[in-house]
Amino acid sequence: MEYSHSAKLDIAELSCSRDDRQLFSGLSFSLQRGQVLLLEGSNGSGKTTLLRILCGFRPADGGQIYWIGQPLAGSSYFADMAYVGHADGIKKELTVLENLRFALALSQPGHYSIEQALQKVQLAGYDDNLVQTLSAGQKRRLSLARLLVTHNILWILDEPFTSLDKQGIELIETLMDDHVKNGGMVILTSHHDLSLSHLSLQRIHLDSCL
């Protein structure tokens, strides 16, 4: 069986504490292709921490994470996922095009070419602009364009709607919609309510996972 058809993320009994404070424990869920997981919770409830554990930046205090049935370290997980965090991960001294080319060099090429991706995030024509001349919302859209040009199945998005206007939010929702319809998965945190009614949306409230 082709691995990409059966891609699946399984979290079992994950727990994490910070400075003697239990953030969450016994957290279990699984995510399949075509599903979106929305993490909710009050400030400081561990949403970002959970995402950083899923990115492998910090170890969990307990529990397992499996990608297609294998522990992360031995799987193709890091080739199949992409993360956009609070920091955009783009260089302000480089142009839009240079940033995307670099992202592409570090990863496998994805569904869209750079031109198509810029078109999709409405940054077409900004190719040769230095990123420092872009507005905060445009930077955010550029960091999301990175998700389109590289190969990935799982998107991990930490507050993707920050500094976006109404149209920007709709745009990101459309992108997530397309991604999920093509068999992708999305895990995100957000204070906005998502209007992805027809998608299979899971919600986890971290405050109730103690």
Add this chain to the structure above:
Amino acid sequence: MSLIHAFFAIVRRDLLLAFRRRAEAANPLFFFVLVVTLFPLAVGAQPNLLQAMAPGVIWVSALLAALLSLDGLFRSDFEDGSLEQLLLSPHPLSVLVLGKVTSHWLVTGLPLLLVAPLLAVFLGLPEQAMPTLWLTLILATPLLSLIGAIGVALTVGLRRGGMILSLLVLPLYIPVLIFASSAVDRAASGLPVTAQINILLAMLLMALVLTPLPTAAALKMSVN
């Protein structure tokens, strides 16, 4: 894409970034030239004394210039989230780190190599020691970048890591300083320098193989 492609993409990107922040990138070189030129002014016009001090002065200045340039190695990547993206790349982080260190050396080490002979003439270093000075700089400046990278990777997560960075890295720089300046010193007196050069070469080869791994591990810890 392939690993080689990713390696060169990093080198190219960092060179481009250094070019876009020229003023910042020129700082270590400026510092190097400044320190070396101040010595004759402070010590006075005593050709014999300056000549005797030349290897030490050049090498101490080069080492401090390298130390000064280190913090920039991962700082901006750490702050704007690029480092997280590097960590998430499916390529081995140690190779990507080696790419960053390579471009760091091209930006900060190579210019020292080019101006050092001029400054050596300025201090009256005998002509016969020039090839050795060059050779030690070629071998040892990449060594300074490679060793320093471990220290920067460990301290990049700290808000004021500068002091700790110096304390961590300077002891490791001392063997480099001793062998490099003694090689130039011996060459100036017309003695053979094969042993010192061989040791520097061995240290460089070892550092090329061994330092990217702890640097990558330290970066993972810092991002945590």
